[in-house]
Amino acid sequence: MRWKATSSWRLQGAVLLIACACAPVPLPVPPAPPLPPAPDSVPPPPCEHITQIEVSKRERRLRAHCDGGAVVEMTVALGREAGGAKRDAGDSRTPEGDYQISGPPRTSRFHRFIPIDYPSVADAEAAHAEARLSEAAYQRIVAAHARGEPPPGDTALGGELGFHGEGERWRGDSLHLDWTYGCVALADADIDFLAERSEVGTPVVIRP
Numbered sequence: 001m002r003w004k005a006t007s008s009w010r011l012q013g014a015v016l017l018i019a020c021a022c023a024p025v026p027l028p029v030p031p032a033p034p035l036p037p038a039p040d041s042v043p044p045p046p047c048e049h050i051t052q053i054e055v056s057k058r059e060r061r062l063r064a065h066c067d068g069g070a071v072v073e074m075t076v077a078l079g080r081e082a083g084g085a086k087r088d089a090g091d092s093r094t095p096e097g098d099y100q101i102s103g104p105p106r107t108s109r110f111h112r113f114i115p116i117d118y119p120s121v122a123d124a125e126a127a128h129a130e131a132r133l134s135e136a137a138y139q140r141i142v143a144a145h146a147r148g149e150p151p152p153g154d155t156a157l158g159g160e161l162g163f164h165g166e167g168e169r170w171r172g173d174s175l176h177l178d179w180t181y182g183c184v185a186l187a188d189a190d191i192d193f194l195a196e197r198s199e200v201g202t203p204v205v206i207r208p
Contacts, residue, residue, distance in 0.1 A: 089158030
């Protein structure tokens with residue numbers, strides 16, 4: 001009986017080994033198919049209407065913010081005295097602050113000119129508080145803004161500033177030279193782009 005039991009155990013073990021040997025070997029999991037290549041960068045939406053113009057003096061960059069989210073960047077040149085905000089007429093500095101386009105584009109010896117409403121009420125208030133602007137001149141500036149008119153350009157703060165092109169004389173210089181009397185200068189094609197897509201009242205932000 002003992003032998004038979006042993007033989008039976010051995011027989012069962014052999015059958016088990018044969019069964020294991022005959023079991024199919026698990027196949028490796030095939031790799032996942034590769035993902036399709038990422039599409040190229042989606043082109044920005046077209047810029048048909050400019051909702052805000054932002055200038056960074058430090059970067060010498062203008063950013064035109066458009067309906068639909070597009071942002072168009074341009075290189076600009078500034079006033080010959082690029083450091084600091086404009087304070088007085090004739091200081092050849094570009095102003096800093098919040099403005100808006102104050103009139104339609106017009107032809108210029110610099111190809112095209114788009115005016116902004118410098119000096120702003122904030123400019124006038126600061127200058128008046130520091131005794132750089134008379135009471136009468138201060139009141140004229142504030143009254144012009146209240147009427148929605150371009151502020152006077154003949155006060156101690158100066159005026160007649162905005163965006164303009166280069167024209168023949170300065171063509172190409174805006175890429176590497178600050179050459180204006182306080183305006184923001186762009187290539188002629190860029191000023192045309194702004195003129196065709198902005199309007200009176202478009203906000204203008206000029207940052208240090």
